[in-house]
Amino acid sequence: MTLSASLPAIELKGVHKTFRVKGGLLGKDRHVVACDDVSFAVPQGGVLGLVGESGCGKSTLARLILGLFDPAAGEIAVEGQRVADMDRKARARLIQPVFQDPFSSLNPLARVRDIVAMPLKAQNSFDRGEIARRVDEMLARVGLTTEMGARLPTELSGGQRQRVAIARALVLRPRIVVCDEPTSALDVSVQAQILNLLAELRRELGLTYLFISHNLAVVEHVASEVAVMYLGRIVERRPTQALFHQPEHPYTKALLASVLTPEPGLGVPDVGLGDVLPDPANIPPGCRFHPRCPVAEPRCSSETPPLKPRAGGGVECLLVP
Amino acid sequence: MSALLEVEQLEVGFGSRTSAVRGTSLTVERGETHCLVGESGCGKSVTALAIMNLLARGGYRRARRLSFQGNDLLKLDDRGMARLRGNAMAMIFQEPMTSLNPAYTVGSQMTEVLRRHKGASQRAATDRAADLLARVGITAPGLRLGQFPHQLSGGLRQRVMIAMALMCDPQLLIADEPTTALDVTVQAQILRLLAELQRDLGLGMLLITHDLGIVARVATRVSVMYAGEVVESAATAQLFADPKHPYTQGLLRCVPVPGKQRQDEPLGSIPGTVPRIDPGFEGCGFRERCTFADASCAHAVPQQTAAPGHDYLCRLAP
Ligand SMILES: Nc1ncnc2c1ncn2[C@@H]1O[C@H](COP(=O)(O)OP(=O)(O)OP(=O)(O)O)[C@@H](O)[C@H]1O
Ligand SMILES: Nc1ncnc2c1ncn2[C@@H]1O[C@H](COP(=O)(O)OP(=O)(O)O)[C@@H](O)[C@H]1O
Ligand code: SF4
Ligand code: SF4
Ligand SMILES: [Mg+2]
Ligand SMILES: [Mg+2]
Numbered sequence: 185m186t187l188s189a190s191l192p193a194i195e196l197k198g199v200h201k202t203f204r205v206k207g208g209l210l211g212k213d214r215h216v217v218a219c220d221d222v223s224f225a226v227p228q229g230g231v232l233g234l235v236g237e238s239g240c241g242k243s244t245l246a247r248l249i250l251g252l253f254d255p256a257a258g259e260i261a262v263e264g265q266r267v268a269d270m271d272r273k274a275r276a277r278l279i280q281p282v283f284q285d286p287f288s289s290l291n292p293l294a295r296v297r298d299i300v301a302m303p304l305k306a307q308n309s310f311d312r313g314e315i316a317r318r319v320d321e322m323l324a325r326v327g328l329t330t331e332m333g334a335r336l337p338t339e340l341s342g343g344q345r346q347r348v349a350i351a352r353a354l355v356l357r358p359r360i361v362v363c364d365e366p367t368s369a370l371d372v373s374v375q376a377q378i379l380n381l382l383a384e385l386r387r388e389l390g391l392t393y394l395f396i397s398h399n400l401a402v403v404e405h406v407a408s409e410v411a412v413m414y415l416g417r418i419v420e421r422r423p424t425q426a427l428f429h430q431p432e433h434p435y436t437k438a439l440l441a442s443v444l445t446p447e448p449g450l451g452v453p454d455v456g457l458g459d460v461l462p463d464p465a466n467i468p469p470g471c472r473f474h475p476r477c478p479v480a481e482p483r484c485s486s487e488t489p490p491l492k493p494r495a496g497g498g499v500e501c502l503l504v505p
Numbered sequence: 506m507s508a509l510l511e512v513e514q515l516e517v518g519f520g521s522r523t524s525a526v527r528g529t530s531l532t533v534e535r536g537e538t539h540c541l542v543g544e545s546g547c548g549k550s551v552t553a554l555a556i557m558n559l560l561a562r563g564g565y566r567r568a569r570r571l572s573f574q575g576n577d578l579l580k581l582d583d584r585g586m587a588r589l590r591g592n593a594m595a596m597i598f599q600e601p602m603t604s605l606n607p608a609y610t611v612g613s614q615m616t617e618v619l620r621r622h623k624g625a626s627q628r629a630a631t632d633r634a635a636d637l638l639a640r641v642g643i644t645a646p647g648l649r650l651g652q653f654p655h656q657l658s659g660g661l662r663q664r665v666m667i668a669m670a671l672m673c674d675p676q677l678l679i680a681d682e683p684t685t686a687l688d689v690t691v692q693a694q695i696l697r698l699l700a701e702l703q704r705d706l707g708l709g710m711l712l713i714t715h716d717l718g719i720v721a722r723v724a725t726r727v728s729v730m731y732a733g734e735v736v737e738s739a740a741t742a743q744l745f746a747d748p749k750h751p752y753t754q755g756l757l758r759c760v761p762v763p764g765k766q767r768q769d770e771p772l773g774s775i776p777g778t779v780p781r782i783d784p785g786f787e788g789c790g791f792r793e794r795c796t797f798a799d800a801s802c803a804h805a806v807p808q809q810t811a812a813p814g815h816d817y818l819c820r821l822a823p
Binding site for chain 1: 545691693700720721746759760761773
């Protein structure tokens with residue numbers, strides 16, 4: 185299979201997803217908005233960092249791209265093929281996940297070798313010798329010894345388990361890896377090991393990453409472009425350097441202001457947001473950020489901000505030119 | 506005058522197998538924020554719980570000295586300790602639901618503390634609760650007093666916890682990862698609030714965190730913990746400018762700083778993982794991961810002084 189280099193690795197057009205949540209004893213069912221009209225493309229070999237607060241829809245977006253559930257509306261394609269049209273095996277050869285929690289995402293009763301071999305076996309097209317060879321190669325590549333291959337996940341540290349998850353994701357040599365908070369459960373010293381490993385593998389294998397993290401310093405280090413999500417919408421998307429140096433959306437600015445770099449003497453910044461927190465089942469009219477926006481104007485509560493294009497992305501705010 | 510909190514050679518174990526804290530010493534002065542920083546499992550929470558005498562069943566503590574405002578905590582019985590807790594010494598936890606009762610409203614939980622410790626009237630207690638909720642940045646205190654904890658967002662619950670801890674005018678506040686479960690914007694708001702309260706009320710604070718960014722921004726003094734020991738302690742600016750312990754040095758290199766790293770350069774990292782420390786373990790707990798380790802590191806390691814108030818636990822000369 186040869187692919188035209190100009191095809192985006194991941195492409196979303198007008199993707200929507202809502203969940204219906206049971207309202208409890210007397211309450212009405214609520215509709216939780218997780219993705220609202222999301223469109224973007226990630227070029228091959230790129231790393232899109234996805235940031236935003238808890239519950240804004242990052243993991244939902246990741247699962248949609250992985251084909252783990254279907255969008256209510258819109259199109260999702262990886263390497264030019266609609267995710268919805270692909271069967272599971274074909275999808276697994278193209279795109280693989282690495283999740284946050286290496287503790288719950290690995291079968292506790294399976295040996296490390298068998299966990300890494302699973303995606304190969306599921307293809308039904310590799311003989312045992314080939315499987316063993318590829319598993320050995322992959323374990324070595326992520327820095328695990330053959331002896332560790334015989335262990336159970338519970339006999340490994342958090343960082344080692346995340347290496348197992350990475351080996352399992354890469355053993356089919358996919359083109360795209362969706363990393364959902366891959367280092368959030370790890371200590372900083374181990375986080376650095378895993379980030380370095382992911383960066384090396386990407387360069388070597390020409391992978392494309394969707395990289396979700398709540399740690400903006402990590403995103404700045406790994407991503408080539410960054411999308412900022414707020415209540416289901418991408419409110420700003422820009423190349424990494426531009427976003428970090430000239431953020432335009434007030435929410436992006438608040439996020440960046442809250443990064444506490446290890447520089448003594450600077451104190452804790454005032455991020456300028458009030459105490460109201462967003463409710464994804466009750467999206468405010470107009471600009472959905474207006475109840476918290478420090479620079480909101482009266483019209484922000486009724487007018488919907490249009491997308492204002494920028495080099496490599498865009499911004500959704502009424503006040504930016 | 507003695508320091509607000511003095512801990513000398515604290516040891517904590519669970520049964521005969523785990524030695525969780527191995528001789529930790531630290532001092533919290535009035536009006537300062539002392540940060541205890543380290544990676545998961547190094548013994549931060551256990552240290553806090555041992556100070557408050559809240560260790561889980563089976564846990565035991567031993568110390569050469571454990572004193573609060575000059576009073577020996579080791580000599581206090583359970584009732585004496587209960588009188589101090591939530592009163593002169595208050596604690597807030599990472600997960601607010603561990604100290605909020607889901608069955609009672611915010612108001613009744615907050616006022617109960619004051620009535621129990623200070624014998625305040627319901628009316629006076631409610632007024633104080635409302636004042637404190639406003640003080641921690643809650644915009645509709647009256648409404649929140651009548652709500653149950655599950656009706657609040659994580660950030661609001663953490664604010665309620667802080668307000669509740671302040672009900673009896675504590676002298677010492679121990680905060681164990683108070684913002685780890687929160688979004689970054691809310692984290693910054695809560696930390697700013699804590700720093701403000703600490704300054705305005707002259708609180709002594711022991712703030713536990715694994716985040717060096719938080720340490721840099723709020724601490725007066727820092728103690729770095731590794732495998733159950735404080736391996737380095739210094740004033741904040743001093744520690745970041747001139748770290749002496751190889752673990753502290755490594756840790757500082759691991760943290761990505763926006764604008765400071767190049768993407769094509771790997772982050773600094775510390776190879777290996779934290780060892781298991783069994784009772785009777787000797788020598789430096791960091792030696793399996795330390796690039797400077799030699800045979801002498803397997804024996805007792807000296808405590809050295811790099812500058813006044815800057816101590817570290819390593820054989821290497823300053
Ligand atoms: N299976 C589901 N059923 C109902 N609601 C769901 C489901 N999955 C997600 N949601 C809701 O959709 C919204 C987006 O959730 P999502 O998990 O994508 O958030 P996130 O941005 O990944 O958050 P976090 O940073 O906490 O991981 C949330 O309000 C969440 O509660
Ligand atoms: N109730 C307990 N029983 C046995 N071991 C415990 C208990 N609580 C903590 N420990 C152990 O004590 C050590 C320190 O834990 P803790 O203080 O919680 O670490 P942290 O620095 O992450 O707060 C760990 O090895 C932990 O497994
Ligand atoms: S549109 Fe208005 S409320 Fe929304 S981000 Fe811009 S200024 Fe703030
Ligand atoms: S005592 Fe030895 S092993 Fe420990 S930190 Fe110092 S040099 Fe490294
Ligand atoms: Mg998520
Ligand atoms: Mg802890």
